[in-house]
Amino acid sequence: MPLFTSPDDVRTRLAATGYLADDAIATTVFLADALGKPLLVEGPAGTGKTELAKAVATAADAGLVRLQCYEGLDEARALYEWNYRKQLLRIQAAGDGQKWEETHDDIFSEEFLLPRPLLTAIRQSEPTVLLVDETDKADVEVEGLLLEVLSDFQVTVPELGTIVAIRKPFVVLTSNATRELSEALKRRCLFLHVDYPDAEREKAIVLSRVPEVPAALAEQLVRTVRTLRALELKKAPSIAESIDWARTLVALGLDTLDETVVAQTLGVVLKHASDHTRAAKELGLN
Amino acid sequence: MTEPALGGGGLVDRHVAFVAALRGAGLPVSMAESLDATQAMAAVDLRSREQLRAAYAAAVVKRAAHRATFDRLFDLWWPPAIGDGEPIHDEGSPDAESLEEVEPADLDAIRKMLRDALRDVLLTGDDEALRRLARQAVSGLGRADNQPGRQSWFTYRVLRALSPETLMASLLEAVLAGEERGGLAEKVARQMLTERIRQFEEAVEAEVRRRLAEDRGVEAISKTAVKPLIEQVDFLRASRDEIAELRRKVYPLARRLATRLTAKRRLGRSGRLDVRRTVRASLSSGGVPLTTIHKPHKPHKPELVVLCDVSGSVAAFAHFTVLLAFALREQFAKVRVFAFVDTCDEVTSFFDHGDDVVDALARMSREADVVWFDGHSDYGHSFEVFNQKWSDAVTPKTSLLILGDARNNYRAQSVPALRSIARHARHAFWLNPEPKQYWGSGDSAATAYGDVIPMIECRNAGQLQEFVEAILPI
Numbered sequence: 001m002p003l004f005t006s007p008d009d010v011r012t013r014l015a016a017t018g019y020l021a022d023d024a025i026a027t028t029v030f031l032a033d034a035l036g037k038p039l040l041v042e043g044p045a046g047t048g049k050t051e052l053a054k055a056v057a058t059a060a061d062a063g064l065v066r067l068q069c070y071e072g073l074d075e076a077r078a079l080y081e082w083n084y085r086k087q088l089l090r091i092q093a094a095g096d097g098q099k100w101e102e103t104h105d106d107i108f109s110e111e112f113l114l115p116r117p118l119l120t121a122i123r124q125s126e127p128t129v130l131l132v133d134e135t136d137k138a139d140v141e142v143e144g145l146l147l148e149v150l151s152d153f154q155v156t157v158p159e160l161g162t163i164v165a166i167r168k169p170f171v172v173l174t175s176n177a178t179r180e181l182s183e184a185l186k187r188r189c190l191f192l193h194v195d196y197p198d199a200e201r202e203k204a205i206v207l208s209r210v211p212e213v214p215a216a217l218a219e220q221l222v223r224t225v226r227t228l229r230a231l232e233l234k235k236a237p238s239i240a241e242s243i244d245w246a247r248t249l250v251a252l253g254l255d256t257l258d259e260t261v262v263a264q265t266l267g268v269v270l271k272h273a274s275d276h277t278r279a280a281k282e283l284g285l286n
Numbered sequence: 287m288t289e290p291a292l293g294g295g296g297l298v299d300r301h302v303a304f305v306a307a308l309r310g311a312g313l314p315v316s317m318a319e320s321l322d323a324t325q326a327m328a329a330v331d332l333r334s335r336e337q338l339r340a341a342y343a344a345a346v347v348k349r350a351a352h353r354a355t356f357d358r359l360f361d362l363w364w365p366p367a368i369g370d371g372e373p374i375h376d377e378g379s380p381d382a383e384s385l386e387e388v389e390p391a392d393l394d395a396i397r398k399m400l401r402d403a404l405r406d407v408l409l410t411g412d413d414e415a416l417r418r419l420a421r422q423a424v425s426g427l428g429r430a431d432n433q434p435g436r437q438s439w440f441t442y443r444v445l446r447a448l449s450p451e452t453l454m455a456s457l458l459e460a461v462l463a464g465e466e467r468g469g470l471a472e473k474v475a476r477q478m479l480t481e482r483i484r485q486f487e488e489a490v491e492a493e494v495r496r497r498l499a500e501d502r503g504v505e506a507i508s509k510t511a512v513k514p515l516i517e518q519v520d521f522l523r524a525s526r527d528e529i530a531e532l533r534r535k536v537y538p539l540a541r542r543l544a545t546r547l548t549a550k551r552r553l554g555r556s557g558r559l560d561v562r563r564t565v566r567a568s569l570s571s572g573g574v575p576l577t578t579i580h581k582p583h584k585p586h587k588p589e590l591v592v593l594c595d596v597s598g599s600v601a602a603f604a605h606f607t608v609l610l611a612f613a614l615r616e617q618f619a620k621v622r623v624f625a626f627v628d629t630c631d632e633v634t635s636f637f638d639h640g641d642d643v644v645d646a647l648a649r650m651s652r653e654a655d656v657v658w659f660d661g662h663s664d665y666g667h668s669f670e671v672f673n674q675k676w677s678d679a680v681t682p683k684t685s686l687l688i689l690g691d692a693r694n695n696y697r698a699q700s701v702p703a704l705r706s707i708a709r710h711a712r713h714a715f716w717l718n719p720e721p722k723q724y725w726g727s728g729d730s731a732a733t734a735y736g737d738v739i740p741m742i743e744c745r746n747a748g749q750l751q752e753f754v755e756a757i758l759p760i
């Protein structure tokens with residue numbers, strides 16, 4: 001049974017969690033749920049990809065299982081692993097009295113299995129969101145594994161048999177596109193590209209995350225951030241930086257963004273020294 | 287919302303033709319994805335164009351780079367309106383059908399009215415109003431009857447008549463409302479207004495394409511509506527906007543390449559067994575070495591020397607490639623860059639220390655000593671100067687990269703100088719931004735130089751990326 005009834009339903013319920021979606025986000029989340037397909041969310045850093053998965057979980061009152069990808073992530077960390085140490089202890093404890101076959105059956109049982117996020121998500125009987133975060137950081141082999149698991153939502157553990165999903169989780173994969181994911185994986189997913197929001201939505205996001213900030217200041221802040229994004233920077237400021245900036249201004253008790261204030265607080269928004277220099281020059285700070 | 291305009295054959299035929307147009311524009315839409323799209327369509331509210339757009343995009347656009355092309359084609363195949371859309375006299379403007387007969391004075395009145403409306407829309411930034419105005423402006427000002435009975439539609443007629451940029455001064459005045467000029471506030475306001483003007487121009491372009499498609503058929507217009515992907519934009523013909531966009535792509539591209547190169551290295555060879563750490567790890571499993579630990583493989587890193595022609599004709603190519611080289615700095619033991627037009631100078635220091643790229647490029651053209659005689663490329667002389675002053679820069683650890691079109695203005699080629707530069711290098715490659723079929727024609731010394739150093743065609747960012755991936759050593 002689907003989690004949502006319409007794109008509008010998605011939007012309203014996400015908004016209730018503090019996540020403000022546009023038409024494209026709401027419609028695509030709705031479709032991924034309705035068609036039972038994994039959702040691949042790609043976009044620059046800090047545009048709300050991870051947050052979207054969390055917000056969907058909250059909105060749908062579903063559990064969140066997260067697989068954080070990194071270089072070197074392998075099946076043992078992603079899918080399941082046998083608890084070797086416990087198995088060894090068990091073998092030693094068995095002593096000579098027990099037949100090997102018995103011990104074998106014993107140590108390859110549920111008790112010695114360490115389920116990792118993919119297996120955990122498949123075995124949930126309650127509504128679940130599976131977040132595969134920063135998929136592009138993992139090695140290509142992990143994609144093969146994901147492809148297998150996300151195609152039929154079942155996992156075969158040779159010693160135990162095939163475990164079939166009791167209930168398909170809602171799967172969100174995120175990527176910063178530091179590399180192209182494989183065509184096969186992309187074909188299996190619905191795709192959502194998230195970029196920086198338009199000025200109006202970004203202002204609303206800032207206001208929802210930092211309610212203490214006066215609306216006029218939020219507007220000024222968002223426009224300034226957009227001006228920064230238009231410069232040639234190494235790392236353009238994201239929504240995360242807009243929010244941080246708003247928090248900083250509130251903490252410092254400032255209520256307007258003039259040259260002096262921007263010059264003082266620019267470090268919150270731009271992380272590279274050379275970006276800082278460039279912005280100071282283009283915006284006529286100093 | 288208007289019902290999507292369906293050609294005679296209905297929804298399915300339109301879907302099939304739209305997918306064909308997407309494929310024609312280079313989007314690799316598989317059979318399965320096309321089916322996903324139909325399922326997605328069935329699940330959304332077809333009266334909402336934005337839902338339909340999102341549904342299609344989710345199913346068939348799997349690379350951000352394809353999105354602009356997709357949007358253009360979507361607007362053509364699932365147009366927001368038919369003909370003039372809403373009757374424009376409702377808005378208090380004259381009837382579009384009679385425009386050909388209006389007196390010049392009336393036309394002027396229309397122009398003035400639309401311009402006032404444009405000013406309002408640019409001030410409020412209301413998207414819906416902006417698109418509506420673009421539609422009215424195109425019906426009112428964009429049509430020309432070049433032949434009797436054959437009308438056509440033109441973007442430039444609309445934009446020339448309304449000339450949005452000339453509204454800037456008055457818009458700024460309104461936005462800044464007495465605030466001090468010239469400072470941060472003005473820059474921010476200017477950025478916002480420029481963005482909206484751009485949005486209006488795009489809306490006008492989209493409207494013109496829609497009207498043309500109504501007259502000549504969607505298929506015909508689809509073929510011309512497609513913008514090349516930025517990776518395929520020819521370095522030698524890139525516009526200023528495209529060059530800026532390319533520069534913005536340097537860092538993401540470098541990150542992508544670096545990740546892939548690191549992966550390639552890891553796969554290439556794994557290090558030797560680390561006995562000590564393996565034994566230590568086995569202690570926790572009763573002395574059984576369940577996991578073996580390998581020493582990290584120490585990759586060999588070459589030194590990179592880039593020698594590039596920065597004369598006007600190929601500057602964009604040289605700049606992009608040099609920026610990429612510096613963005614990939616971690617992949618090399620050392621990067622040195624030499625620039626030349628008719629003489630040669632080292633420019634490494636402008637790019638070192640992660641300096642701002644725009645500045646670095648500007649300083650390079652301003653301060654580097656690259657012009658000796660008349661500012662026309664002279665490869666021969668530049669090679670000789672390099673050879674005299676920096677012959678020790680190229681060692682057996684060096685990968686040498688020469689960038690340029692090898693158009694030598696019929697001057698002495700000095701092939702021996704090039705041979706002697708390349709002699710000691712571990713690898714040497716020449717990247718030429720000109721199409722291969724022109725090499726050696728006219729004043730091109732590509733054939734002569736290509737005999738000394740393997741020359742590779744590198745006309746766009748896509749080819750450059752392929753080259754880097756193929757050659758960067760493991």
Ligand SMILES: Nc1ncnc2c1ncn2[C@@H]1O[C@H](COP(=O)(O)OP(=O)(O)OP(=O)(O)O)[C@@H](O)[C@H]1O
Pocket residue numbers: 018019020021043044045046047048049050051052174175176205209239240243
């Ligand atoms: N639409 C939104 N509504 C509310 N908050 C948002 C929205 N988009 C982003 N944010 C906020 O922006 C911040 C960054 O979001 P998040 O961490 O999800 O980014 P990300 O895309 O996952 O970045 P990365 O690629 O670096 O992992 C979070 O604090 C999040 O709450």
Ligand SMILES: [Mg+2]
Pocket residue numbers: 049050051133174
């Ligand atoms: Mg994230």
